[in-house]
Every structure is written in C-alpha cells, then in structure tokens.
Amino acid sequence: MSEPENAGGVARPRPGGLAPVFVSAGAILVVLAWLLVRGDDELFFGYVGGPIAMAAGAYACLRIARVRLPRPVHRFWRRMTLVGVFLLVAALVAMLRANNDTGMSLQVAVPTLAGLGLLMFTFLALPGRQKTPVALLRAVLDGLTVAVASALIFWYVVFDLAPEGTSLAARLVAAVVGVGGVLLLVIVGKAAAAPDTAVDGTALRVLTAAPVACVVTTILMIAGDDRSRMALSVLVLPIVGAALAVSAYLQRRALDQPAGQPVPASNRSLFNLLPFAAVAATAGLVISVSAQDMSGRQRTVIIGALLIAGCVVARQLLSLRENTLALRGIRRQQDELERLALSDNLTGLPNRARFTVALAERIEDDQPAAALLIDVDDFKMINDTLGPAAGDQLLFQVAQRLRAQCTAGEMPVRLGGDEFAVLLPTDDPAAAEAAAGRALQALADPFTVGEQHLLVHASAGIAIAETGATADEVLRNADIAMYAAKEAGKASWARFEPRMRQDMVNHAMLAGELRAGIARGELRLLYQPIYDLVTGRLHGAEALVRWQHPERGFVSPADFIPVAERTGLIVPLGAWVLREACAQLARWHATYGDRTVESVNVNVAVRQLREVGFVDEVAAVLSETGLRPRNLIIEVTESSVVDGWQVRETLRALHEMGVPLALDDFGTGQSSLSLLRAFPVDVLKLDKSFVDGIAEGADRGRLAVAAAVAQLAEHLQLKAVAEGIENQEQLNRLRDMGYRYGQGFFMSRPVPADDYAALMAADPVRA
Structure with a gap:
C-alpha cells in the first residue's frame, strides 16, 4: 500500500510513523533491564533485543523507501533497508548462538561485515559536490591513512590487552570489523557533515551511531572486561536498529518541511581531522614500541623522524586552516552569486531560472508537479497612472501575499514584470485549482500604495506536468490557460486543456x-x-x-x-x-x-x-x-x-x-x-x-x-x-x-x- 499524499502531492507519513522508534527504544530498555537482573544462563534473552530493534529499523527504512521521493534519496533508503536486513540476520545468529560463543564469531561477523560494507557503499554513492579525480584520490588517501593507523593500533595495543584464550580467528575478525568500523565512521561522518547532501542531514548524522557503536564494541569485545563485553555485545545491535528507525523518521518528517536554502558549508567537521589524528596515534604507537625493543641510537633516529613528521603534519594543519578560510570566502561569494542569479531583486522571490530548474528536477525525478501562472490584471494602467515606483511597491506587496499563502512544498516565484508563478508539488487537478483560488483570494483585498488604496485582481492559469512533458511545455501551457482566463473576463483562473493549445494554434x-x-x-x-x-x-x-x-x-x-x-x-x-x-x-x-x-x-x-x-x-x-x-x-x-x-x-x-x-x-x-x-x-x-x-x-x-x-x-x-x-x-x-x-x-x-x-x-x- 502506498503512502498517502498531502494537498501538495508530497507523500505524508501515516499516523504511527514513530512506532518503529518506540519499538527499538523499548528493545534497548528491555536489554538494559536484563543487564541489571540477568543470570549466568540467560544469555539468549539478552540478545532478543537485537532482532527486535533491527527489525523495527529495517521496517522504518522500508516504509520511507516506498514513499515517492527523488531518485537518489529513494535509492539511499532502499539500500539502507538491505543494510537493516543484513544486520537483522547478524542479530538473529547472535541470539541463537548466545550460549555457545564468546566474543564475535565468524557466523555473526559475515552478515555484520556485509551490512557494514553495504552501508559504506551506500554513503559513498550519495551524490556530492566533489566528484573530480583529485577529490577521489584525496578520499582514498585519507581512507588508507585511517585504515593503516587503526590496523596498527588494533594489532599492537588491542591484541595485547585481549584476555588469554582468545583465538586468533576471533582476534582477526574483531580487527577486520574494527578497522571497517573506523573507515565507515570517516565515510558516514563526512557525508553527514556535507552541506549539500540529497538525504536529510539530521538523519545522516543520527546514522553515525552505527560505526561508533561498531568500533567501541569491537574494542571492548577484545580488550574489555567481562561485564563491558557483555553489555556492548547485547546493546550494539539495538542501538544501530534504533539509529535506523530514528533516521528514517527524521527523513519522513523532512517531507512536510518547506524547501529551504542550502546550508553553507562550515568545513569545521572533526572528520576532516581524522587522518591527522591517525598519524598522531601511529607516531605515539611507534614511540611506545621503539622504547621497548630498540637501542638508544635507534630510538633517537626514530623519534627525530617522528618529530619531522609532526612538523609536517602541523604545517599541513596550518595550510588546511588557510585553505578552509579561503574556500569559505569563495563559497560565500558563490552562494551570493547563485542567490543573485536565481532570485528576483525587487521581491526577493526565486526568478524564472530557479522556477524552471526546480520544475525540471521534479519532472526528471518522476515527482508530481504543476505550474500556477498569475498575471496582475490591468497592471500597466496602474503603472502608467501612479508611476513606476508605485508599481514596484505594488509588485512587492503582491509577492509578499503570494509567499504568505503558500503551503509546505509550494514555491512562489516572480517570472518578470507583473507575472508571478507558484510551483505546486501536486498532479491532482482539484488541489491545483484550490491553490489557484487561494492565491487569487489573497490578492483580492485592497493594497495600500503610498496614500492610494488599490483594488487589484489577477488572472491565473494552471498546467499539470504530464508524463514526458518538459518544464518549458508546462510553463507554456500555464500561460495559455492564463490567457484563456483573461479572455473569460479576468479575475479568474483556468486549467489548461489540450483544446486551448489548438485554439492558440488556430x-x-x-x-x-x-x-x-x-x-x-x-x-x-x-x-x-x-x-x-x-x-x-x-x-x-x-x-x-x-x-x-x-x-x-x-x-x-x-x-x-x-x-x-x-x-x-x-x-x-x-x-x-x-x-x-x-x-x-x-x-x-x-x-x-x-x-x-x-x-x-x-x-x-x-x-x-x-x-x-x-x-x-x-x-x-x-x-x-x-x-x-x-x-x-x-x-x-x-x-x-x-x-x-x-x-x-x-x-x-x-x-x-x-x-x-x-x-x-x-x-x-x-x-x-x-x-x-x-x-x-x-x-x-x-x-x-x-x-x-x-x-x-x-x-x-x-x-x-x-x-x-x-x-x-x-x-x-x-x-x-x-x-x-x-x-x-x-x-x-x-x-x-x-x-x-x-x-x-x-x-x-x-x-x-x-x-x-x-x-x-x-x-x-x-x-
């Protein structure tokens, strides 16, 4: 069954959208309660929370994936559903083998690694601003730096702290999962910090809980005491399931929010510093190892080399700061130029170019769309009688009223002169006609321009974006309908019908x-x-x-x-x-x-x-x-x-x-x-x-x-x-x-x- 739609044609979450969140949160509470009263032979019940929470998270992702969304967002949540399914399998295996295995078994690791790998691919596939070869090479180098550093740390530090009797296979599985978790943390963190991501940014930030929980759990599974290992082993998958459910809910809630301006990049994300942190951690590790296994002269050479590396890193950090400041200024200028290019100076509304781009994007993504074209009747007479300054004041007030009456998802624009338009996220004729009536009613009350009280009317044309139509065709159809409304007596609206085009041709x-x-x-x-x-x-x-x-x-x-x-x-x-x-x-x-x-x-x-x-x-x-x-x-x-x-x-x-x-x-x-x-x-x-x-x-x-x-x-x-x-x-x-x-x-x-x-x-x- 498909999701219901609001008047604008955008999918609206059904009542009960918080149910997966409540279920996953309840699973966490149940596990916490079990940890307080558990017995030595009741491990099976401690792992029950994992499948419940993961099932709730996977179901939440499935529901949002079934909503009509732009293609990149739809693909993202469809893949996240598969991530939830892999981790659900891992949770079920962990529950069934709870009384047989200690640590992370191979049977649990395989679906876990599959889920983490798919999660990594899902975030790498998100559309981003930088897709150049240099940017990709930079990302690969950052990943290698973090991977090598985390592998060394796991090998020399975590393994030394592992309890006696831990098998080599368990250590290797833990190391692979841990290194993968660190890499995933870098990828997910950078994607969540990006200012122009297609998916809701808050939802992405919530998903960073998954790699963080993975890394912490892996460390404690090897190096922690029995109590911490038990707590994290039964809590990690419920936490990940809750993160999936919460992020899906945040994405669903974002559907009802009006489209806003993109948030400018801050470039202050801590994830950009992870490669440098990895270098610093590796340097500390080398110093620690060399202090135990080498002679004084060798240690001196190594420490000197590390000091030189530290100076290079510090120099790179300073360059990074300078580049960040320069890029911030460039992006501010780009944002201002983009704003000027896509907005109307007089009214502050988006202009024709922005309208055409937004309409084309909705059509390309197979989303419902309609154009409402509005023309002020007899504006030339007002402009000629009262002067251009009064005409500009009137147009500004018209823009303000159109902006105020628009609902979530609707975008008012000024096309030029006394022509305005509203992009409607709907393909329902009744909803589009209601929007037209609402807009004309908003302009029906008298306007005050200087000392004059002006009664202004407008004519409107409606055009629904049909399958295969282009943005220019939809706008042209709305223009034809608007002229039909004027010929019918003005101060009214008309919805485009194919015969109108034939009339125009005739x-x-x-x-x-x-x-x-x-x-x-x-x-x-x-x-x-x-x-x-x-x-x-x-x-x-x-x-x-x-x-x-x-x-x-x-x-x-x-x-x-x-x-x-x-x-x-x-x-x-x-x-x-x-x-x-x-x-x-x-x-x-x-x-x-x-x-x-x-x-x-x-x-x-x-x-x-x-x-x-x-x-x-x-x-x-x-x-x-x-x-x-x-x-x-x-x-x-x-x-x-x-x-x-x-x-x-x-x-x-x-x-x-x-x-x-x-x-x-x-x-x-x-x-x-x-x-x-x-x-x-x-x-x-x-x-x-x-x-x-x-x-x-x-x-x-x-x-x-x-x-x-x-x-x-x-x-x-x-x-x-x-x-x-x-x-x-x-x-x-x-x-x-x-x-x-x-x-x-x-x-x-x-x-x-x-x-x-x-x-x-x-x-x-x-x-």
Missing part, C-alpha cells in the same frame, strides 16, 4: 491569414446608417470591417478582431479602416454634395491609441482626403479611456484637433459617470443591452438607465445615440425619452458603400 494561423488578407485587400467596409429619429433622415454612418476569406468564406469580426488585438494586427487593420472610411466619405461628398452625411464613425482600439504617432496619422488622413476634423467621429470604449495616461493624452489631442469623440457601449462600465468629468466626450452611445429592456413589460431598471442617460446627455449638451433598435416600439420610446439619433436593424442593417449611397440618394425614411 488563432496563430488566423493571425497569419489576417496579415496576408490585409495585404491582399480581402477586407471591406460596411456602413450602418445612423438616423435622426425625429426627421427620419440619414445623419451619419458607422464603419464596420468585414473579412471575406477566399477559402473560409465570411469570417465574423467576433473571431478575427480578438486575434488582431492579441497579435497587434489591430494597428495596421485599424489604420486601413480609418483611411478607407475617410476616403469613402470624401468620395460621397464629391458625388452627392450637400446630400452627403456630415460624418463617419470609426471604431478605434486601445492598442491604436497607445501608438505614439496615432494623432499625426489621423491628421494626415484628414489632410489627404480633404475632410475636416468634424467629419470624423472616433468611437472608443470605456475600458480604453481608463487604460492609462498615454491613451488619455491621445484623446485630449484628438479633441483639441476638433475630432469628435464618442463613448461606445455607454453604461456597461464600472465608472461611466466619473468618465464624463475627465473624458472630453462629445457623443454618448447607449449600449444595446439597455435598448433591449425598454419595450413593454421589460426590465424597469434598464428602462430607468436609458432615460437617465438621455437626460444626462441633454444636461451636458452631448449627442445621445441609441444602438441596437430592432422594432418600432423601441424607436418610439427612445424618441419620447429624448434620444434624437439611433441605429439598428429595424432601420437598416450594415450595407456596402454603394447601397449606403443609394440610401442617401433616396427619399428620407419616415419614422
């Missing part, structure tokens, strides 16, 4: 065809008549662009206008509409003279208004066509007006030029009345949704809004135009309310230029 293809269509002249203009509702005569015309594709046929503006706005093609498209509409009005003036309508209405997108040369472009078109500024009415939406200072300056310049400005779809925005004070408007165009509601039995609220707009226009001396008139009853009511002008299918659908010319030449339409 949009891209449509954009390419639109660009070619503009160049090939596939676009044409229709003109919807605007009538005087009192006299019934033509008053003006609204130019509407249409696209007759050679293969697709008629393409609806609802399909290609959003594509044009997203890709920037709205600028050349709008320029063509402006020029063609003005040129057509000039031709009508030349043909029909005074019977020609005075003006033509042209819709202008916000992207066009942001163009620096748009005002000059309008002036050039009017000059080329011979029209006066009042002959052109620029229609803009309420959202365009509030886009930023650049748009407002463009509109003011057009108004000062004498070009009338019409506010299209009036009444549908959130700040319509306030716009009338700041915006140089000349025409209000009542949105069709309100016209639909003024017939008999219709919505009284919309009826009231329609009447209020007419009164407001009259009070402000603005021209009011009603859009979307579809029947006589609507026309009559609008006229009674005070609307002088209107357009809609009831009077006329949009028509080609020639048909519109025929309407001008015909008798006036009677209302």
Whole structure:
C-alpha cells in the first residue's frame, strides 16, 4: 500500500510513523533491564533485543523507501533497508548462538561485515559536490591513512590487552570489523557533515551511531572486561536498529518541511581531522614500541623522524586552516552569486531560472508537479497612472501575499514584470485549482500604495506536468490557460486543456491569414446608417470591417478582431479602416454634395491609441482626403479611456484637433459617470443591452438607465445615440425619452458603400 499524499502531492507519513522508534527504544530498555537482573544462563534473552530493534529499523527504512521521493534519496533508503536486513540476520545468529560463543564469531561477523560494507557503499554513492579525480584520490588517501593507523593500533595495543584464550580467528575478525568500523565512521561522518547532501542531514548524522557503536564494541569485545563485553555485545545491535528507525523518521518528517536554502558549508567537521589524528596515534604507537625493543641510537633516529613528521603534519594543519578560510570566502561569494542569479531583486522571490530548474528536477525525478501562472490584471494602467515606483511597491506587496499563502512544498516565484508563478508539488487537478483560488483570494483585498488604496485582481492559469512533458511545455501551457482566463473576463483562473493549445494554434494561423488578407485587400467596409429619429433622415454612418476569406468564406469580426488585438494586427487593420472610411466619405461628398452625411464613425482600439504617432496619422488622413476634423467621429470604449495616461493624452489631442469623440457601449462600465468629468466626450452611445429592456413589460431598471442617460446627455449638451433598435416600439420610446439619433436593424442593417449611397440618394425614411 502506498503512502498517502498531502494537498501538495508530497507523500505524508501515516499516523504511527514513530512506532518503529518506540519499538527499538523499548528493545534497548528491555536489554538494559536484563543487564541489571540477568543470570549466568540467560544469555539468549539478552540478545532478543537485537532482532527486535533491527527489525523495527529495517521496517522504518522500508516504509520511507516506498514513499515517492527523488531518485537518489529513494535509492539511499532502499539500500539502507538491505543494510537493516543484513544486520537483522547478524542479530538473529547472535541470539541463537548466545550460549555457545564468546566474543564475535565468524557466523555473526559475515552478515555484520556485509551490512557494514553495504552501508559504506551506500554513503559513498550519495551524490556530492566533489566528484573530480583529485577529490577521489584525496578520499582514498585519507581512507588508507585511517585504515593503516587503526590496523596498527588494533594489532599492537588491542591484541595485547585481549584476555588469554582468545583465538586468533576471533582476534582477526574483531580487527577486520574494527578497522571497517573506523573507515565507515570517516565515510558516514563526512557525508553527514556535507552541506549539500540529497538525504536529510539530521538523519545522516543520527546514522553515525552505527560505526561508533561498531568500533567501541569491537574494542571492548577484545580488550574489555567481562561485564563491558557483555553489555556492548547485547546493546550494539539495538542501538544501530534504533539509529535506523530514528533516521528514517527524521527523513519522513523532512517531507512536510518547506524547501529551504542550502546550508553553507562550515568545513569545521572533526572528520576532516581524522587522518591527522591517525598519524598522531601511529607516531605515539611507534614511540611506545621503539622504547621497548630498540637501542638508544635507534630510538633517537626514530623519534627525530617522528618529530619531522609532526612538523609536517602541523604545517599541513596550518595550510588546511588557510585553505578552509579561503574556500569559505569563495563559497560565500558563490552562494551570493547563485542567490543573485536565481532570485528576483525587487521581491526577493526565486526568478524564472530557479522556477524552471526546480520544475525540471521534479519532472526528471518522476515527482508530481504543476505550474500556477498569475498575471496582475490591468497592471500597466496602474503603472502608467501612479508611476513606476508605485508599481514596484505594488509588485512587492503582491509577492509578499503570494509567499504568505503558500503551503509546505509550494514555491512562489516572480517570472518578470507583473507575472508571478507558484510551483505546486501536486498532479491532482482539484488541489491545483484550490491553490489557484487561494492565491487569487489573497490578492483580492485592497493594497495600500503610498496614500492610494488599490483594488487589484489577477488572472491565473494552471498546467499539470504530464508524463514526458518538459518544464518549458508546462510553463507554456500555464500561460495559455492564463490567457484563456483573461479572455473569460479576468479575475479568474483556468486549467489548461489540450483544446486551448489548438485554439492558440488556430488563432496563430488566423493571425497569419489576417496579415496576408490585409495585404491582399480581402477586407471591406460596411456602413450602418445612423438616423435622426425625429426627421427620419440619414445623419451619419458607422464603419464596420468585414473579412471575406477566399477559402473560409465570411469570417465574423467576433473571431478575427480578438486575434488582431492579441497579435497587434489591430494597428495596421485599424489604420486601413480609418483611411478607407475617410476616403469613402470624401468620395460621397464629391458625388452627392450637400446630400452627403456630415460624418463617419470609426471604431478605434486601445492598442491604436497607445501608438505614439496615432494623432499625426489621423491628421494626415484628414489632410489627404480633404475632410475636416468634424467629419470624423472616433468611437472608443470605456475600458480604453481608463487604460492609462498615454491613451488619455491621445484623446485630449484628438479633441483639441476638433475630432469628435464618442463613448461606445455607454453604461456597461464600472465608472461611466466619473468618465464624463475627465473624458472630453462629445457623443454618448447607449449600449444595446439597455435598448433591449425598454419595450413593454421589460426590465424597469434598464428602462430607468436609458432615460437617465438621455437626460444626462441633454444636461451636458452631448449627442445621445441609441444602438441596437430592432422594432418600432423601441424607436418610439427612445424618441419620447429624448434620444434624437439611433441605429439598428429595424432601420437598416450594415450595407456596402454603394447601397449606403443609394440610401442617401433616396427619399428620407419616415419614422
């Protein structure tokens, strides 16, 4: 049965994860109690604690090995499970032969050495920072130094202290196990002291108990008295089993901790000094032996040689200290450079590079992952209105809120500009959607920037990392989903679906065809008549662009206008509409003279208004066509007006030029009345949704809004135009309310230029 997962997709330990720790600790207590009350013929019961504790340790390692982990960590704990199995076998053999053997028998030594050897290999196989040939040679030399020194010490000191009657085989087994334990202590200790180990560092430090217990036990088994030998022989395997259980528990607990920054290397580990300690111990041993077996002159030569060796060692220690200080400074600089390269200076969050690396690592290790991409809606307007400094303050506060709402395992980042992301350690769509809702809710409360209180919303896209996907693909999918959320109305989230990519491909293809269509002249203009509702005569015309594709046929503006706005093609498209509409009005003036309508209405997108040369472009078109500024009415939406200072300056310049400005779809925005004070408007165009509601039995609220707009226009001396008139009853009511002008299918659908010319030449339409 697999481990349960938390909301982030990271395996969470089941309740009862401390059970192996309690079992192994209980086994140690039982052995200690037995040592206090034991009898001479009860050795079997003293060794019972070993198999119990080792079984608990092996089981704890097995459970953590079955959790979904990065590959190096998974391999480590899988091998540690085998270590526990070998030592469990040694414990069982020791228990069964407790009343037959004294010391360490060959039957116990074989599985013990196998377990220690596998433990040594497991720690050597851990991924580390240094894998160069020089580093490996240095490690081999350190190991040989420690091995030779410990072997000499065992041979000349420990063996001399062994009780009489100890067999040579027992001494050799003890020596091999003891030397192996010392070597293992060096390997395990250095791995535990490393700052960048893949396995939890605290868990590795606990595992140093195993080689320490092995060395101490071996020494006491040979050189200790009967009581100490008995105590250590029955306690060593329970202690090792408890170390395995505790380290596995610490690794399991680390799964619930948020990923932090790596701890900088201190280089103060005592294990780095073991080779020098081995040299010193060997020197002392040589002096001791030479004092007994050699003449005075020989002893003098040996002591002198050892003094020279001591000076060399001291010199090496000083060099080691200097190198340590230099490396510490270099590593501090490397850490700072890495921090600068992988973090955002403004917010302190990780940046795009760090996000991509972390996401790629999770995908490579077969861990669940999802990307949550967040974009602040209308940030450009805030930045343009309040200035870049206020914009930076807002982005910093957004980062702080995203950081605060993230749970364990989630990593918030700033990708750039007003784009943020959160790396989610989950592949559960429901969990990812909950994280998206949590993030957007955190940004829903007003922000305080200087003296301004800003209500900011954001749009988010979710992408789950599927099998075989790359980090770039996941991020791209999240970006596609985020744009889908914006198109759906902003302030919401959307989860990526494959059809979204196809929609993007279709949009891209449509954009390419639109660009070619503009160049090939596939676009044409229709003109919807605007009538005087009192006299019934033509008053003006609204130019509407249409696209007759050679293969697709008629393409609806609802399909290609959003594509044009997203890709920037709205600028050349709008320029063509402006020029063609003005040129057509000039031709009508030349043909029909005074019977020609005075003006033509042209819709202008916000992207066009942001163009620096748009005002000059309008002036050039009017000059080329011979029209006066009042002959052109620029229609803009309420959202365009509030886009930023650049748009407002463009509109003011057009108004000062004498070009009338019409506010299209009036009444549908959130700040319509306030716009009338700041915006140089000349025409209000009542949105069709309100016209639909003024017939008999219709919505009284919309009826009231329609009447209020007419009164407001009259009070402000603005021209009011009603859009979307579809029947006589609507026309009559609008006229009674005070609307002088209107357009809609009831009077006329949009028509080609020639048909519109025929309407001008015909008798006036009677209302």
